[in-house]
Amino acid sequence: MPVRDGGGWASGRRGLRPALAWRGGGILVLLAAAAAFPLVFTNPLVTTIGVDTMIFVGAASAWNIFSGYSGYISLAHAVFFGCGAYTAGIASRDWNLNGNVIFAMLPLAGLVAAGIAVPVGLIALRVRRHTFMVVTIAIFFIFQLMAFNFSFTSGTSGISAPFLVWDPQTFNNPFYYLALAIAVATAALSWLIRRSRFGLQLRAIRDDEGRTTSLGVRTMWVKLSALVISAFVVGMLGALWFYFIAQVLPASGFDPAFDLVIVLMAFLGGLGTVAGPVLGALIIEPAQQYFTQQFPNAYLSQITLGAVFVAVIVLMPRGLVPTVGEKLTSWRAKRASRAAATVQAAGRRKTALAADPGPAVDASAPENLR
Amino acid sequence: MGRQIYEAVIDGLLVGAVYGLMAVGLTLIFGVLDIINIAQGILVIVGAYLSYVLSVHLHIDLFLGLFITVPAMFLIGIAIYWAFIRPLRGAERTSMSLLATYAVALIIEGVLYWVFTPGYVQLNAWYVTSSIRLFGFYLSYIYLFAGALAVVLVLALYAVLYRTRFGRSVRATVQDQTAARLVGINVNRVAALTFGIGVAVTAVGGMVYGATSGGFNPNSGYDLISRLLAIVILGGLGSIAGALVASVFMITIESVVDIWSPSWAIVVFYAALVVVLIVRPSGLLGRPVTREQ
Numbered sequence A: 001m002p003v004r005d006g007g008g009w010a011s012g013r014r015g016l017r018p019a020l021a022w023r024g025g026g027i028l029v030l031l032a033a034a035a036a037f038p039l040v041f042t043n044p045l046v047t048t049i050g051v052d053t054m055i056f057v058g059a060a061s062a063w064n065i066f067s068g069y070s071g072y073i074s075l076a077h078a079v080f081f082g083c084g085a086y087t088a089g090i091a092s093r094d095w096n097l098n099g100n101v102i103f104a105m106l107p108l109a110g111l112v113a114a115g116i117a118v119p120v121g122l123i124a125l126r127v128r129r130h131t132f133m134v135v136t137i138a139i140f141f142i143f144q145l146m147a148f149n150f151s152f153t154s155g156t157s158g159i160s161a162p163f164l165v166w167d168p169q170t171f172n173n174p175f176y177y178l179a180l181a182i183a184v185a186t187a188a189l190s191w192l193i194r195r196s197r198f199g200l201q202l203r204a205i206r207d208d209e210g211r212t213t214s215l216g217v218r219t220m221w222v223k224l225s226a227l228v229i230s231a232f233v234v235g236m237l238g239a240l241w242f243y244f245i246a247q248v249l250p251a252s253g254f255d256p257a258f259d260l261v262i263v264l265m266a267f268l269g270g271l272g273t274v275a276g277p278v279l280g281a282l283i284i285e286p287a288q289q290y291f292t293q294q295f296p297n298a299y300l301s302q303i304t305l306g307a308v309f310v311a312v313i314v315l316m317p318r319g320l321v322p323t324v325g326e327k328l329t330s331w332r333a334k335r336a337s338r339a340a341a342t343v344q345a346a347g348r349r350k351t352a353l354a355a356d357p358g359p360a361v362d363a364s365a366p367e368n369l370r
Numbered sequence B: 001m002g003r004q005i006y007e008a009v010i011d012g013l014l015v016g017a018v019y020g021l022m023a024v025g026l027t028l029i030f031g032v033l034d035i036i037n038i039a040q041g042i043l044v045i046v047g048a049y050l051s052y053v054l055s056v057h058l059h060i061d062l063f064l065g066l067f068i069t070v071p072a073m074f075l076i077g078i079a080i081y082w083a084f085i086r087p088l089r090g091a092e093r094t095s096m097s098l099l100a101t102y103a104v105a106l107i108i109e110g111v112l113y114w115v116f117t118p119g120y121v122q123l124n125a126w127y128v129t130s131s132i133r134l135f136g137f138y139l140s141y142i143y144l145f146a147g148a149l150a151v152v153l154v155l156a157l158y159a160v161l162y163r164t165r166f167g168r169s170v171r172a173t174v175q176d177q178t179a180a181r182l183v184g185i186n187v188n189r190v191a192a193l194t195f196g197i198g199v200a201v202t203a204v205g206g207m208v209y210g211a212t213s214g215g216f217n218p219n220s221g222y223d224l225i226s227r228l229l230a231i232v233i234l235g236g237l238g239s240i241a242g243a244l245v246a247s248v249f250m251i252t253i254e255s256v257v258d259i260w261s262p263s264w265a266i267v268v269f270y271a272a273l274v275v276v277l278i279v280r281p282s283g284l285l286g287r288p289v290t291r292e293q
Helices: A002-040 A044-070 A077-094 A099-124 A129-149 A172-195 A197-207 A209-214 A219-245 A256-269 A275-294 A298-315 A320-351 A359-369 B002-033 B040-057 B062-085 B093-116 B141-163 B165-175 B177-182 B187-212 B220-235 B240-257 B262-279
Strands: B131-134 B137-140
Touching (some): A002 A044, A044 A172, A044 A219, A044 A256, A077 A099, A077 A129, A077 A219, A077 A256, A099 A129, A099 B262, A129 B093, A129 B262, A172 A275, A209 A219, A256 B093, A275 A298, A298 B093, B002 B165, B040 B093, B137 B141, B141 B165, B165 B187, B187 B220, B220 B262
Antiparallel strands (some): B131 B137
């Protein structure tokens, strides 16, 4: 094809480099905006939404590291979230912690959640993919029941966090920046994993687990590692959320809606992409919080959540990032081929006779490139 | 003590039959459509509320009301299938359907809260409150009637599946969808009808649950679906006999443990599930794990 040797590919490549620059610049601007957010909007009502949003950005990204890359949809991440919250609660209750030292409990909560992920994974990852989802739901209910029934979780009355004597005006800021740091670190980790050999193995499992096993990948080990990493992050966020909300109950720590919301975020943004869950969380969580503040009718917001979820799954099952990305790519390809066609047409006009103009080439060029 | 255990076993067997009916609906839907209907739990509650409305406002007997609620739930099932399940396509259809039906469950739960408020209600009739003396034990009539009805309906379902042309096309679709299509079975119609039947049985389950659970509200759907899921996995997803065996077995165990500790009874239920999954990941009577295409 003459078109391929022409300007088509070169201009395509030239078009890619600014895209990378745009992407890097966009990330920097987003980070700066996120860092400046509590300085600009000092209203505690607004920063509360900010903290919640950052917690969900981190949780959705962490969920995606396991479920998005491996294709095993986990509905048990509320277990890790709740275990993190309860670990922080029990530790600060029994050791009488208060002040900044409470944040030292975050890694501990993460470790406990990661430790719980090991047996959970060993049991649940033995089954087929859709059975896995059902088993994770069952595991979730087991943990919620245990939180209700054990004595060290204080049953239905739950656990209260230590009362923090901080200035109410800036109370949210340490929580916000910690959540932001965890969210950014998780997104970066997600990006690193996606580019790594480990990430490749995970995605190979998603595409064809049988073949991946036969190629010598220790699939159980890979899946379990991803689950443990994911659980560690979600456990830390659970602890942070507990100190922020100042209380954990069996029904709020182990909340079925938590799983559904992070799954929805990942699906809306794009399952298995780095930016997708971040984008999804940035859209859904503020919207949900705004809804709750505007409409005190909790049932209405639940119905809305369900309706949005169904709409996303039925209408856009692959999510925003892949869909928009495809549109962009096809638009770029079209632009590139149009440029190529013009270049070629111009070239033809120079060499060929005036009696053979290029409308036919113009019409066929986009098909050639695609 | 011994007497209590006998009573618990008989209760468990009869209630287990009703759970078996609901679980068969769930596992049949999975077998034909490769879809896990998370909304099954909340649909049972919808069935219970339908019976409630009929009996409280229209004074229709609970069992007679089934002639209205079963077709109603059948239509609701077909509507859900057409609106939310049929549009799903592609390799991730099973996962997507699970999430879609989960979302449908959330919507239905919200609507039920709105219409009926979170207050607990219970279905009442003379056979709920009075007992019969059988072999020296007291047994509430509702358990007896419900157990008998469930057995009859399960047998009817078996007859439909194994003695009719429709049943044969359902079984063919379970075995191989493409082959079924090739021999001229309208797979879409079979799928829609199966989904409708799978949901229709929740009307019976809901009526019995509403009468025997000591009160229900929209939140009870979670309790039900977690049990039903445990049952169908335990029996092996897609296996009708497995679902029946598992439900009778599990509900009986739960009912016996309930004598000592009501709050731990349900934990025993899940512990059994975990043990079975460790020993036999495909469930008691499930098909073994095969490579996905």
